[in-house]
Amino acid sequence: MALNLSSLSLLTTTAPDYFSRFGFREQPRFRAPAALKASPEFQEACPTSATFMTLSLTQEFPMTQIIPGLTDQTSTITLLSELRTQPQRSLEFWLHGERLVPAGYHVTEVKAVTIEAMDCGGKANTWRETVIQLMDGSEEEARAGSMTNRKFLAIYDRVVRHIPVRDEAEVRFEYGNSLTPAMQYHVSHVEAQAERMIVHLRTPGVQCKAGDACGLPNTSSSDTDCAPESGCCSPTPVQLIPLG
Secondary structure, rough: OOOOOOOOEEEEOOOOOHHHHHEEEEEOOOHHHHHHHOOOOHHHHHOOOOOOEEEOOOOOOOOOOOOOOOOOOOEEEHHHHHHHHOOOOOEEEEEEEEEOOOOEEEEEEEEEEEEEEEEOOOOOOEEEEEEEEOOOOOOHHHOOOEEEEEHEEEEEEEEOOOOOOOOOOOOEEEEEEOOOOOOEEEEEEEEEOOEEEEEEEOOOOOOOOOHHHHOOOOOOHHHHOOOOOOOOOOOOOOOOOOOO
């Protein structure tokens, strides 16, 4: 049944951080609609110290699952579907044709990340990412071999019962050790072989998401002049000052 709602509101005394994961934002209590202020929750059930939160269902900048300026993304559901359709096999992570993560690794964290950003063209965007963190295991665990795709899925399924991971969000893998700084890698594709599955990764890059709207470098040095086509996201040209 369609309710044609424009927003949701709640009162909480203990869980504002939890509800903020779903997009709820804290608001002053005086901004609550009159009908809500007259409710038993506002009048009696909840103390005046309860946090008032709202979720807009008609956002000015709606949630986008495609990261602006980035192509060839692998969604969380695409990766999981690939892993689920294959029988139990060793699961490996490679970068540029070579194994990146040694055998015996652990899945240490699954993050449901919401990014709110404004690019150099003045456009606000919001999107979600799924970040799965991997960590080296012990020498004994390495000798036992890699985790299988079935064990990986069991870990993932257990975690996402408690956090709001989105199927359509891009999935990344975070990995580093004492010799290599931690980095969040994009997923290129999954390769199924006879005795193993390989998740091929690619390194992230920095990209101007505003594209052509960023314009060409200009000579303005004022931050207040930063606007689409102003060139404010480009380096300021070097100006030589004659000394004699």
